[in-house]
Amino acid sequence: MNFLETLSVAWDALRANKMRSLLTMLGIIIGVGSVVAIFAIGRGAGAAITGELQGLGSGQMILQAGRPGPNSQNQRLESFTEKDVKDLETLIPDIQAAVYSLGMPGTVKYNRETVAAGIQGQFAKAGLAFGIKIDKGRWFSEAEDASGSRIVILGSGAAKTLFGEGVNPVGNVISINGISFDVIGMTEKPTGMLASMAGAEDNSYYVPIGFMKRQLGPNQRINQVMIKAKDGADSKAVIADAVALVERNHPGAQFSGQSFDQLVGVINTVLNLVTGVLSAVAGISLVVGGVGIMNIMLVSVTERTREIGIRKAIGASYSDILTQFLIEAVLLSLIGGATGVLLAAAPVFAVGYFLKISLLLDWMSVSLALGFSAAVGIIFGVYPAAKAARLDPIDALRYE
Amino acid sequence: MIKLVNVRKVYRMGQTEVEALKDINMHIAAGELVAIMGPSGSGKSTLMNILGCLDRVTEGTYELDGRLVSDRDERDLAKVRNRHLGFVFQTFNLLPRMTALRNVEQPLLYAGVSGRERRQRAEAALQRVGLGDRMHHRPNELSGGQRQRVSIARALVNRPSIILADEPTGALDSRTGEEIMGLFQELHADGATVIVVTHEPDVAEHVNRIIRVRDGRIVSDQPVASPVRAADRLRELMQHAEGVAAGESAASPNAVGPTAAGEGATAS
Numbered sequence: 001m002n003f004l005e006t007l008s009v010a011w012d013a014l015r016a017n018k019m020r021s022l023l024t025m026l027g028i029i030i031g032v033g034s035v036v037a038i039f040a041i042g043r044g045a046g047a048a049i050t051g052e053l054q055g056l057g058s059g060q061m062i063l064q065a066g067r068p069g070p071n072s073q074n075q076r077l078e079s080f081t082e083k084d085v086k087d088l089e090t091l092i093p094d095i096q097a098a099v100y101s102l103g104m105p106g107t108v109k110y111n112r113e114t115v116a117a118g119i120q121g122q123f124a125k126a127g128l129a130f131g132i133k134i135d136k137g138r139w140f141s142e143a144e145d146a147s148g149s150r151i152v153i154l155g156s157g158a159a160k161t162l163f164g165e166g167v168n169p170v171g172n173v174i175s176i177n178g179i180s181f182d183v184i185g186m187t188e189k190p191t192g193m194l195a196s197m198a199g200a201e202d203n204s205y206y207v208p209i210g211f212m213k214r215q216l217g218p219n220q221r222i223n224q225v226m227i228k229a230k231d232g233a234d235s236k237a238v239i240a241d242a243v244a245l246v247e248r249n250h251p252g253a254q255f256s257g258q259s260f261d262q263l264v265g266v267i268n269t270v271l272n273l274v275t276g277v278l279s280a281v282a283g284i285s286l287v288v289g290g291v292g293i294m295n296i297m298l299v300s301v302t303e304r305t306r307e308i309g310i311r312k313a314i315g316a317s318y319s320d321i322l323t324q325f326l327i328e329a330v331l332l333s334l335i336g337g338a339t340g341v342l343l344a345a346a347p348v349f350a351v352g353y354f355l356k357i358s359l360l361l362d363w364m365s366v367s368l369a370l371g372f373s374a375a376v377g378i379i380f381g382v383y384p385a386a387k388a389a390r391l392d393p394i395d396a397l398r399y400e
Numbered sequence: 401m402i403k404l405v406n407v408r409k410v411y412r413m414g415q416t417e418v419e420a421l422k423d424i425n426m427h428i429a430a431g432e433l434v435a436i437m438g439p440s441g442s443g444k445s446t447l448m449n450i451l452g453c454l455d456r457v458t459e460g461t462y463e464l465d466g467r468l469v470s471d472r473d474e475r476d477l478a479k480v481r482n483r484h485l486g487f488v489f490q491t492f493n494l495l496p497r498m499t500a501l502r503n504v505e506q507p508l509l510y511a512g513v514s515g516r517e518r519r520q521r522a523e524a525a526l527q528r529v530g531l532g533d534r535m536h537h538r539p540n541e542l543s544g545g546q547r548q549r550v551s552i553a554r555a556l557v558n559r560p561s562i563i564l565a566d567e568p569t570g571a572l573d574s575r576t577g578e579e580i581m582g583l584f585q586e587l588h589a590d591g592a593t594v595i596v597v598t599h600e601p602d603v604a605e606h607v608n609r610i611i612r613v614r615d616g617r618i619v620s621d622q623p624v625a626s627p628v629r630a631a632d633r634l635r636e637l638m639q640h641a642e643g644v645a646a647g648e649s650a651a652s653p654n655a656v657g658p659t660a661a662g663e664g665a666t667a668s
């Protein structure tokens with residue numbers, strides 16, 4: 001029998017029981033809709049997070065003492081030296097900058113405001129290499145660092161605490177641990193989905209590390225070294241080279257490194273896992289929907305026993321009847337799937353709008369969803385269709 | 401055309417075996433108009449199912465159009481039903497949601513006849529049975545006689561070798577039944593082979609040959625010397641009906657007034 005004709009017969013049969021067909025589709029609609037929505041939101045969020053993190057910290061890596069793993073207790077831990085940091089910069093061509101920071105607790109005063117805060121001593125080159133974005137004023141120079149000038153750059157959050165929202169703090173003088181500092185800059189407020197979700201603000205007080213070293217005295221422990229690789233460098237290779245170099249400087253001690261990109265990879269893996277698990281849960285309703293289709297198709301076969309008998313008498317073969325009912329089941333599940341995709345599109349775009357991320361409702365996931373619904377229709381339609389096709393025409397014609 | 405040789409049909413019903421057909425030998429030539437008669441339980445329905453390739457013989461052979469069909473598989477039998485046989489049922493067995501035209505098109509669909517030709521042939525078949533003006537009606541919009549005409553058109557449309565009619569007038573009043581038998585006689589006159597299965601002697605009077613079946617055997621196989629012509633029978637029925645109607649219309653004024661009653665009484 002002609003495919004289009006079979007399709008139109010199936011369509012007529014579904015239309016003859018509109019309410020029943022609609023209710024049967026509901027399971028598939030909900031199943032496909034939720035899988036598509038979860039998938040799109042999960043993948044969209046993943047892409048957004050990855051993009052943002054890469055924008056923030058591409059090519060950045062951290063070296064630290066010790067190696068993670070089962071035998072980490074037995075390792076000899078040593079802190080980094082100034083020489084290590086200098087060697088990293090000079091001996092490994094792919095490294096653009098290697099820095100460390102020193103921190104101390106501080107009491108910050110401005111007018112009557114007193115705040116306890118973490119004070120960070122930073123290298124001048126850290127500002128550029130690690131992309132600390134300045135909103136007002138400027139970052140400090142190498143010369144200011146070397147001379148240990150008493151200047152401070154306020155994090156956006158710190159500036160808000162001391163001066164209030166929207167006030168330019170540059171040019172004011174604040175006191176840190178009783179020493180006066182000129183405020184020469186303020187960092188940009190973090191933007192993007194991650195920051196807006198976490199409500200994160202930069203609460204740091206950045207001072208030149210030259211000043212910090214004088215304050216804290218020599219031989220401070222350097223626990224972490226931050227590395228910025230040159231553009232296009234392979235972060236894995238850079239880490240391997242860096243660890244080898246540092247371990248050569250400290251015979252017998254272990255070091256390890258982690259790149260930002262690896263971190264992004266870990267976050268992505270976790271996100272994919274969560275999306276996968278959620279989709280699987282939603283996928284269960286697809287199976288339930290499939291069972292609904294099977295149920296209603298079995299009812300339909302029983303109701304139309306006589307029709308099957310007539311069709312066989314006028315020349316329908318086993319495969320004609322099988323195809324007819326199979327197409328009916330697939331049509332049910334496909335229409336349900338398409339409706340599910342359409343219904344999923346609304347929440348997907350709404351979430352995308354509010355979180356300001358572009359969500360991925362692409363052709364691949366749409367066709368995957370439709371393919372999956374068709375598969376559900378075939379899997380759960382085969383049994384009722386075969387039952388119909390196997391009917392004995394004589395019995396079927398006698399059926400009341 | 402049809403050749404049954406030593407046909408036996410046994411049904412299993414649980415533990416017991418029922419021998420529905422015992423030793424049937426039958427030959428029907430092309431262009432015959434035959435009735436198969438018998439009381440219920442005689443095996444005539446089983447015989448009909450076997451002739452219609454809806455069932456298979458247990459023993460013996462069935463040859464249709466010179467081809468042995470008793471050893472065909474399901475797919476081939478479906479094809480034979482589609483191309484070589486046309487069924488007419490007592491209860492019409494039309495598909496209720498489809499128009500007359502679509503119903504008649506169905507066998508052509510399974511035969512793989514495409515669009516325009518299918519429509520033309522279905523229309524021609526409906527015109528042939530006198531339903532040219534009812535093609536787009538659904539079965540529930542048609543009278544019993546019209547429905548049976550649709551089912552005859554459906555049986556005809558694929559130009560089968562044989563039309564098998566199972567109690568075709570069983571669900572119709574006698575006048576409509578007569579019209580349907582008249583249609584079979586016309587088809588026969590045009591050269592079609594028609595087999596009518598019935599238990600009504602009135603119906604069987606219209607054919608040229610009667611095969612009687614009882615207890616799974618053929619008990620007689622005789623030609624009919626002068627078959628009743630449905631057209632004649634219809635004319636009689638019409639005249640009778642007019643007579644009754646005339647009597648009624650003459651009688652009805654009786655109740656209205658005494659003068660009319662007197663006239664009515666003289667008239668009758």
